[in-house]
Amino acid sequence: MFKKIAMAATLMTATLSGQTLAQENINPWKHCGIGAIIFDDNGTAAAISNVIWDLGTTAVSSKVSSADSCEGKLVTAAVFIQDNFKKVMEETSQGEGEHLVAMMDILGVEQAERANVIAAVRADMAGVVAANAQTSPETYYNAVVANI
Amino acid sequence: MLRRSLLRIVLLSCITFNAIGQIATDSQIAAHPVWEQLLHIRQTPVTGVSQSFYLAADGSDNSLAELQATLAAFQQHPQSQCRYPARRLFLQRYYPARHFPVVACAEYQAYLDAFVTDSLSLIYASGYLGNPASMFGHVFVKFNSDGEHDLLDNTFSYGASVPESDNKLAYMIKGTSGGYEGHFTNQKYHHHDLTYNESELRNLWEYRLDLDRPEVEFILAHLWELENTSMTYYFFRQNCAYQLAKLLELVIDTPLTEPGKYQVMPVDLIMRLNKSANGEPLYTEVRFHGSRQQALYEHYLQLNAQQRNTLTAILAAPAAQTTRLLAALEDEDAKAVIDTLYDYVAFQEVRQDEAAAELHEKKRLAMARRFAMAPGKVQWQSVTPIAPHHAQLTSLLQTGLSVNNNVSAVLLRYRANYYDLLTYNPGRIPFSELSTFDLRLAYRDNHALSVQQFNLLKVINLNASQTGLPGDDALAWKMALGYRQQSNACLHCGSAFVEGFVGKAWSPAAGQVFYGAVSGTATSSNRMGGNLAAGAEMGGVITFTPKLAMSFSAGHQWYINALSEHRQYVEVETRWLISQHWDLRATYQYLGQAEAGVQISYYY
Numbered sequence: 001m002f003k004k005i006a007m008a009a010t011l012m013t014a015t016l017s018g019q020t021l022a023q024e025n026i027n028p029w030k031h032c033g034i035g036a037i038i039f040d041d042n043g044t045a046a047a048i049s050n051v052i053w054d055l056g057t058t059a060v061s062s063k064v065s066s067a068d069s070c071e072g073k074l075v076t077a078a079v080f081i082q083d084n085f086k087k088v089m090e091e092t093s094q095g096e097g098e099h100l101v102a103m104m105d106i107l108g109v110e111q112a113e114r115a116n117v118i119a120a121v122r123a124d125m126a127g128v129v130a131a132n133a134q135t136s137p138e139t140y141y142n143a144v145v146a147n148i
Numbered sequence: 149m150l151r152r153s154l155l156r157i158v159l160l161s162c163i164t165f166n167a168i169g170q171i172a173t174d175s176q177i178a179a180h181p182v183w184e185q186l187l188h189i190r191q192t193p194v195t196g197v198s199q200s201f202y203l204a205a206d207g208s209d210n211s212l213a214e215l216q217a218t219l220a221a222f223q224q225h226p227q228s229q230c231r232y233p234a235r236r237l238f239l240q241r242y243y244p245a246r247h248f249p250v251v252a253c254a255e256y257q258a259y260l261d262a263f264v265t266d267s268l269s270l271i272y273a274s275g276y277l278g279n280p281a282s283m284f285g286h287v288f289v290k291f292n293s294d295g296e297h298d299l300l301d302n303t304f305s306y307g308a309s310v311p312e313s314d315n316k317l318a319y320m321i322k323g324t325s326g327g328y329e330g331h332f333t334n335q336k337y338h339h340h341d342l343t344y345n346e347s348e349l350r351n352l353w354e355y356r357l358d359l360d361r362p363e364v365e366f367i368l369a370h371l372w373e374l375e376n377t378s379m380t381y382y383f384f385r386q387n388c389a390y391q392l393a394k395l396l397e398l399v400i401d402t403p404l405t406e407p408g409k410y411q412v413m414p415v416d417l418i419m420r421l422n423k424s425a426n427g428e429p430l431y432t433e434v435r436f437h438g439s440r441q442q443a444l445y446e447h448y449l450q451l452n453a454q455q456r457n458t459l460t461a462i463l464a465a466p467a468a469q470t471t472r473l474l475a476a477l478e479d480e481d482a483k484a485v486i487d488t489l490y491d492y493v494a495f496q497e498v499r500q501d502e503a504a505a506e507l508h509e510k511k512r513l514a515m516a517r518r519f520a521m522a523p524g525k526v527q528w529q530s531v532t533p534i535a536p537h538h539a540q541l542t543s544l545l546q547t548g549l550s551v552n553n554n555v556s557a558v559l560l561r562y563r564a565n566y567y568d569l570l571t572y573n574p575g576r577i578p579f580s581e582l583s584t585f586d587l588r589l590a591y592r593d594n595h596a597l598s599v600q601q602f603n604l605l606k607v608i609n610l611n612a613s614q615t616g617l618p619g620d621d622a623l624a625w626k627m628a629l630g631y632r633q634q635s636n637a638c639l640h641c642g643s644a645f646v647e648g649f650v651g652k653a654w655s656p657a658a659g660q661v662f663y664g665a666v667s668g669t670a671t672s673s674n675r676m677g678g679n680l681a682a683g684a685e686m687g688g689v690i691t692f693t694p695k696l697a698m699s700f701s702a703g704h705q706w707y708i709n710a711l712s713e714h715r716q717y718v719e720v721e722t723r724w725l726i727s728q729h730w731d732l733r734a735t736y737q738y739l740g741q742a743e744a745g746v747q748i749s750y751y752y
């Protein structure tokens with residue numbers, strides 16, 4: 001398990017361009033099993049289901065399939081968004097926040113570009129929330145991918 | 149820093165030579181505390197999942213045999229060095245003349261590249277009374293990356309593998325008796341942020357340790373060795389705090405478990421960080437990561453009257469009114485209200501398992517307004533509570549005198565842990581008590597020593613609202629079981645008991661809480677009239693100053709199986725804080741007869 005995490009973290013540090021090319025046709029929810037396996041109903045509740053025991057922690061680390069295309073930073077970002085969707089949405093409405101910083105770090109977005117990316121995602125999600133449309137981690141992820 | 153760790157000694161000094169200048173023997177090296185800890189000698193053995201952790205047949209308790217087996221393996225099977233990088237680091241320093249075959253460890257190097265950093269934090273998660281496994285808190289380590297946000301840092305945590313089919317009672321029995329296997333697991337820090345801060349509403353305290361990169365790498369090396377291994381888990385000793393203490397003792401030359409104490413509590417490990425050999429703390433910085441509940445309270449207290457009124461109105465009105473109510477505010481005021489509403493909804497999602505759809509709709513409408521405003525956070529004033537390492541220590545020895553019907557008695561008390569309603573412990577849940585193995589003895593003139601009371605477990609959580617907002621409270625409750633004298637008017641009238649109450653608490657001002665509850669008691673003896681009693685109890689806690697606090701309770705119960713009989717009780721206790729180690733108590737108790745006393749307490 002350590003090795004998988006290490007390798008995933010290593011891959012996260014790779015350049016964005018190469019990963020994007022390999023993953024641009026990947027839907028992490030459909031192809032990597034994020035929603036189906038870990039997050040059936042409620043993202044938060046499911047995410048903590050295996051770590052509810054303080055002194056009995058079972059790691060929730062290998063969330064994605066073993067396919068190579070599911071090990072890159074886009075999928076890592078998708079998992080992060082799924083896990084932390086509530087905070088990510090709140091911070092997006094506020095325009096800044098530590099979860100947004102972490103998400104940008106995962107995606108390797110240049111510092112100079114981050115404000116623009118967040119502003120664009122914020123504009124997209126503002127429309128979704130105002131229209132009372134379905135807001136889901138997947139919707140958010142698609143907005144992010146479209147703007148980086 | 150002047151402090152020198154064992155690893156620094158290993159790395160920088162000539163400890164391959166003994167005091168008289170001779171080369172250290174295998175036996176001497178095998179007895180080195182770092183080598184012994186790498187093998188977990190005198191602990192529960194490390195069990196490998198697919199292959200043995202030990203190379204020698206008796207390696208779990210024979211450090212010399214394991215040393216010799218490791219030396220042989222490194223020579224004869226060079227790839228074994230990749231499985232034991234911490235042993236390799238250690239042996240390279242102790243056997244400078246011995247050249248192990250050079251071997252590339254690609255997987256281990258990838259692990260190091262991903263994990264190693266220049267700093268390491270020990271993180272303490274405050275206790276959580278909703279779950280017996282979490283009552284005493286938790287600790288884990290975080291490897292701090294300067295290149296990415298803290299949320300993406302890697303962590304290692306030690307815990308028991310608990311089957312989902314095991315209920316809380318099974319957990320307590322098996323957890324305390326060695327019925328589970330424990331192991332280290334790694335997660336990104338944002339999982340802990342989600343679990344503790346958001347889902348269990350627990351505060352996290354981060355102690356950034358004074359370790360350098362080789363020391364951090366040595367810890368990582370040993371964690372690598374523990375991959376796919378397990379150790380028998382014991383809730384009160386070989387638990388998360390114990391294993392992390394032993395892990396850190398690889399590079400810290402200060403004992404991190406309290407000598408003379410059997411049980412090891414997570415907060416004890418935090419306390420030990422204040423005790424380096426030279427008197428300096430073992431950490432360089434303390435950071436607070438507050439829970440969502442903490443954020444709600446902080447933000448609510450900083451709202452002005454108009455903002456509070458708007459928030460209250462939004463919560464009281466139908467969701468459709470949310471937009472109109474927020475429209476009456478200037479943007480900066482609306483931002484503060486919306487941020488606090490976010491906290492409130494998240495808090496209610498935990499308190500009620502799932503917040504009502506109406507509340508989610510209010511949040512959506514508030515969020516729509518937030519999106520429509522210019523980006524930018526509210527400049528909340530940062531509030532950092534007093535850190536848990538300032539609390540009184542967890543084990544108690546107490547002595548004192550009492551007077552009962554003109555008969556004096558010497559009182560002796562031992563409490564294994566953790567705190568009562570008056571213990572100075574800023575890191576804990578406000579107005580709560582968690583006591584285990586609390587034994588009180590009394591010695592009276594002309595009488596033998598007698599057990600006055602023995603609480604195996606006593607938990608109180610008054611759950612008073614701190615904001616007055618709807619849902620910012622829960623039932624006040626108590627659960628206790630043990631053995632005690634049933635009256636102050638008799639000497640040998642002890643009985644096993646289980647008791648509790650359920651009620652409501654109010655906090656009219658900071659540091660004050662009052663409660664009323666229905667109560668019940670079951671006793672093994674019917675000497676006082678019956679075995680089952682039910683009635684009512686009222687009480688409270690008042691903190692006059694940080695040093696002076698008082699708790700009180702009074703109750704009346706009728707015996708259900710002997711309705712003509714009843715019992716009344718009154719307890720008043722005051723505490724004068726002297727230091728982390730000492731306080732003074734004055735008590736008054738009426739239970740069939742009045743008894744007053746004074747005690748001095750020593751915490752360790």
